[in-house]
Amino acid sequence: MSDILVKTENLSKYFKVSGGRMLRAVENVTLEIRRGETLGLVGESGCGKSTLGRTMIGIYRPTKGKLIYNNQEMDLSSKKERFNFTKKAQIVFQDPYASLDPRMTVGSIIQEGMVIHGMYDAKRRKERMEELLDIVGLNREHGNRFPHEFSGGQRQRIGIARSLAIEPEFIVCDEPISALDVSIQAQIINLLHKLQEQMNLTYLFIAHDLNIVKYISDRIAVMYLGSVVELASSDNLYANTLHPYSRALLSAVPIPDPELEMNKKRQILTGDVPSPINRPKGCAFSSRCPLACDICRREEPVLREVFPDHFVACHLVEGK
Amino acid sequence: MGKRILDMENLRVSFDTYAGEVQAVRGVSLYVEEGEVLAIVGESGCGKSVTAQTIMKLNPMPPARIVSGNITLDGHDIVKASDNEMRKIRGRTVSMIFQDPMTCMNPTKQVGKQIVEAIKLHNHLSSAEARDQAIKCLEQVNIPNPLERSKQYPHEFSGGMRQRAMIAMALSCDPMLLIADEPTTALDVTIQAQIMDLLKEIQTKEKTAIILITHDLGVVAGIADRVAVMYAGKIVETGTIDQIFYHHRHPYTNALMRSLPSADATKKTDLISIPGTPPDLLSPPVGCGFAARCKHCMQICKEEDPPEFELEGKGHVAKCWLLHPDCPSAAERGDHNE
Numbered sequence: 001m002s003d004i005l006v007k008t009e010n011l012s013k014y015f016k017v018s019g020g021r022m023l024r025a026v027e028n029v030t031l032e033i034r035r036g037e038t039l040g041l042v043g044e045s046g047c048g049k050s051t052l053g054r055t056m057i058g059i060y061r062p063t064k065g066k067l068i069y070n071n072q073e074m075d076l077s078s079k080k081e082r083f084n085f086t087k088k089a090q091i092v093f094q095d096p097y098a099s100l101d102p103r104m105t106v107g108s109i110i111q112e113g114m115v116i117h118g119m120y121d122a123k124r125r126k127e128r129m130e131e132l133l134d135i136v137g138l139n140r141e142h143g144n145r146f147p148h149e150f151s152g153g154q155r156q157r158i159g160i161a162r163s164l165a166i167e168p169e170f171i172v173c174d175e176p177i178s179a180l181d182v183s184i185q186a187q188i189i190n191l192l193h194k195l196q197e198q199m200n201l202t203y204l205f206i207a208h209d210l211n212i213v214k215y216i217s218d219r220i221a222v223m224y225l226g227s228v229v230e231l232a233s234s235d236n237l238y239a240n241t242l243h244p245y246s247r248a249l250l251s252a253v254p255i256p257d258p259e260l261e262m263n264k265k266r267q268i269l270t271g272d273v274p275s276p277i278n279r280p281k282g283c284a285f286s287s288r289c290p291l292a293c294d295i296c297r298r299e300e301p302v303l304r305e306v307f308p309d310h311f312v313a314c315h316l317v318e319g320k
Numbered sequence: 321m322g323k324r325i326l327d328m329e330n331l332r333v334s335f336d337t338y339a340g341e342v343q344a345v346r347g348v349s350l351y352v353e354e355g356e357v358l359a360i361v362g363e364s365g366c367g368k369s370v371t372a373q374t375i376m377k378l379n380p381m382p383p384a385r386i387v388s389g390n391i392t393l394d395g396h397d398i399v400k401a402s403d404n405e406m407r408k409i410r411g412r413t414v415s416m417i418f419q420d421p422m423t424c425m426n427p428t429k430q431v432g433k434q435i436v437e438a439i440k441l442h443n444h445l446s447s448a449e450a451r452d453q454a455i456k457c458l459e460q461v462n463i464p465n466p467l468e469r470s471k472q473y474p475h476e477f478s479g480g481m482r483q484r485a486m487i488a489m490a491l492s493c494d495p496m497l498l499i500a501d502e503p504t505t506a507l508d509v510t511i512q513a514q515i516m517d518l519l520k521e522i523q524t525k526e527k528t529a530i531i532l533i534t535h536d537l538g539v540v541a542g543i544a545d546r547v548a549v550m551y552a553g554k555i556v557e558t559g560t561i562d563q564i565f566y567h568h569r570h571p572y573t574n575a576l577m578r579s580l581p582s583a584d585a586t587k588k589t590d591l592i593s594i595p596g597t598p599p600d601l602l603s604p605p606v607g608c609g610f611a612a613r614c615k616h617c618m619q620i621c622k623e624e625d626p627p628e629f630e631l632e633g634k635g636h637v638a639k640c641w642l643l644h645p646d647c648p649s650a651a652e653r654g655d656h657n658e
Contacts, residue, residue, distance in 0.1 A: 044508035151597050181363040182535060186579040186593035193590070208508065211538075215581035215591070252513040254538025256580050258561045261541040268517065269510045272478045 004071075005035040005202050006056060006089075006170055011065035013048075013055050023277050025051040027226040027284075028065070030303065033170075038196065038203040040217030040234065042210055042249070044273055048226040049206050053172040056204060057089035058082050069170075087117055090163035094175035096155035100147040106133075106158050107143030113166040132161040136191060153184035160191065164199070172204045177212065189216060210253045214238060219309075222246045225284040226276055228303055231311040242312045245285045283315070291316055322354030325496050325529060326375065326414075331389035333370055336382055343601050344370040346553035346609075347389075352497060355527040359540040359561075361576075362550035363598060368533045371550070372499045374398075375531075376414055377406050394496055412442045415490040419502040421482035425474040432458070432470025435489045442493045457488040461518055480511035487518065491528070498522075499531045504539060516542055537580065541565065546635070549573045552599050552609030559636035569631055570638040572610045608641070616642055618653065 013026040025048040033039045041049045054060050056067065061076045068074070069088070075081050090113075093099035100109055110129045114120060120128065130140045136157040147155055156176060163171055173192065177185040189212065195201060207213045213220060213234075220237045222230045222245065230243040241247045248269045255261045269288050274280055280287045286296040295315050303313040333345040345367045352358050360368045373379045375391060377398065391398035394413050401409065418424045426434055435454035439445060445453065451470075458466035461484040474482060483503060490498055500519065504512040520543055523530055534540060540547060540561070547564040549557045549572065557570040568574055578592040596613040599605050605612065611621040620641050629643040630636070641647060 044510060153597065182537075182576060183363060183579050183594035184597070186591040187595075190590050190593055210509070211581050248510060252509040254509075254512075254516075254536065254542050256537035256541050256565075256577070258541045258565050261538070266513065268513050270514075272480055272511070273508075 003035040004032045005069070006033040006204075007031070007068040008052075008056065008062075009066040009068065011052070011055060011067060012063050013051050013060055014063045017277060021277050024226055024279060025276055026055060027279070029226075029228055031221060031228060031231070033202055033204060035169075035202055036196075036200050037218040038205050038216055040213035040220040041204060041206045041223060042208060042213050042220060043223035044208065044249075046273060046276065047223045048276070049223050050174055052223070053091070053174050053204055053206050057091055057170070057172050058085045059091070087166055088168050089170045089172070090166070090168040091172040091174060092156070092159050092163050092176045094178055096152050096159055096179060097147075099159055100155060102147055104146075105143065106138075106145055106147065106150075109147070109158065110143070110161050110165050113162065117166050119166060128165070129161075132164055135164070135195070136161045137187075151184075152180050153187060156180060156188055157191065160188075160195070164195065167199075168201075170202045170204070172206065174206045175208070176205075178207065178209065185212070192216070210250060222249065225273060225279060227284055227313065228311075229285065229313050231303065232307075233309060236307075236310050240307075240310070242306065242310070242317045243314050244289050244291050244316075283313075322356070324351045324353055325394050326350075326352040326531075327390075327392045328371075328375070329390045331371065331374065331391065332387035333367075333374055333379070334385050334387050336385060337602075340602050343604055344384075344553055345374070346601075346604060348550075348553075348555055350548055350555065350558070352529050352531060354496070355523065355529055356545045357523060357530045357532060357543050359532045359534060359544035359547045360550055361534060361537060361540055361547060363535060365598060365601070366550045367553040367601075368550050369501055372416070372501055372531055372533055375497075375499065376410055376416055377401070378416070408442075411438050411490075411493045411495065413495055414497040414499065415493070415495045416499040416501060417483070417486045417490050417503050419505050421479070421486040421506075422474060424486060425482070427474055430471050430473060431477065431485050435470070435485075435492050438489055438492050454488075454492065457492045458485065460491070460522075461485070461488045463488070479507055480514060483507065483511075483515055484518065487515075487522070491522065491526070494526070495528065497529045497531065499533070501533045502535070503532070505534070505536070512539070519543065537565075537577070549576070552604060553601055554609060554639065556610065556640070557638040559631075559633065559638075563631075563633050563636040567631075567633065567636070568638075569636075569643060570640050571614050571616050571642070573638075575613075608639070616650075616653075618642075618647075 008029055008031050011029045015023040015025055017023045029052060043049050055062050058076050066073050074085060107129050110132055111125050114125050129143055133140055133142055138157055177188050205216055217234045219233050221228045224245050230246045241250055248267045251266045271288050274287055282297040282299055283301050286292040301313045301315050303311050305311050306317055328350050331345055331348045335342040335344055348371050362368045386399055396409055432454050435457055436450045439450045439453050455466045455470055458470055463469050463484050477485060504515050522528055544561050546560050548555045551572050557573045575594045581591060594613050599609055607622040607624055608626050611617045618641060626639045626641045628637045628639050
């Protein structure tokens, strides 16, 4: 099961901002996603998780580092290679209202990818569009309608159908359920899960709802200010949380059970996330970390394996 | 128990639109006692925000219209109150904080000045006194360097700080009731925890009653005394936090609780989802609003709206025909879903 589909090596993505400064959205990320697994990516807003997801499917070109797909280094500066890569890697966006063209019918939205990649003839494309509507739980007649006629949950299903149309292997789910109501969230999660089993898809699942991420992911990466601070299997991360930031993050998640919620131990962080334009020196979390000492402010910790398959980037964590 | 400061009876609010009358709130009765936290939970479009806004008459009329019902807030009749009277009640007796603090503050005005504005409207204070008061308010919500911060503009504040400033503004005139409409939805979990702690602190220290509107049951579990569950413009179940979380009787409350992944859930078990979508309030269903999505639905559910049934345990009520004393048991109905 250690067949690696996507891999990043020291991947960084910077954006230029006014005043000639650099916004370091993603900094030195080394990650592996195994074929058929779901890797959860969590962190607060602005920590670079969406940028990382987008860089991993070639929407953004990395500033530094490598993106390796299926054991092949991707050269994202080549237009042709980028084009071929989009056939394998797709994305489902957070906002089902903004991510569908309001002037296209649902049918043409779903078929567009197949047209661009020259897949099938028109008749087969239409058939496939109808199959996809079936797969995601919509009616075939819905293909003739426009996005505004659908509810949020239904639109998210359309977005999923669109991303599946060209039979990708790897899908980045960028907060696919954050804009939906609780009862609808469960429908979409079940759908994503079913599709993964049927088509052997690999997911990068970005979210800030930690309960959902824990439920759907095999492994989870926690990000803070552009870097991955902890990476472990979903059970291990919860049972044996090592990084102080992960601990604070997990303890801040409210539990929908009054007794557990009242009695749980919490660690409330003070202050806000620093700006990625001036990252603190040393460990990015040192400005808010309750345990920070001298070395944390001086040297940036690297992500290392402290237990089998449990990685953490913190000076203070003692390994095996 | 304390005295009731808010009493709402059978409130109906409609919006007149080109498509017809949207019945956003269809007969809501609730009360709030001194110093307690009432949480209103429900999905988007269920009428929870409209209910709360009507208490302060913040929804523009027209298109909104109070069709019927009574709201009594600390002796004032809100439904009949004139604009002038409302202006005195807002801020003084009841105030509100919103989901997105950026859109609720004046971006061209210093934060301190905006708070001073509210204070001077309700108190006869000199400008200097009002300014001191405003700084005290900012200090109360744990904003560091309140003096310097009060001279900054909203865009210079981070999301969490802005929400704190909003709370400071809302509390500046010491209201009896604070309505918090999804106060943490736009915030990250670590900041959410800070803000919820602040609200809890205010409630215990200042004895301010809070109506918390949210869709996040986790947030509710941490702070509420009582919970009202809304669906399609109606309250379907009300009770204390223990009654709602551990002894709920309405199928919608049950479905809502079960659609969340439990702590030990794994991918092998499917989440329990509620099929379908909420009804369109342009033409609300005749019977129970939840009937179309309910797996225990009976004939009567589609024909007649269920009344309130009182349950064991004080103050626990639910609107569901299954709770009628003459309702046949699950086995008799041939219902194998229980």
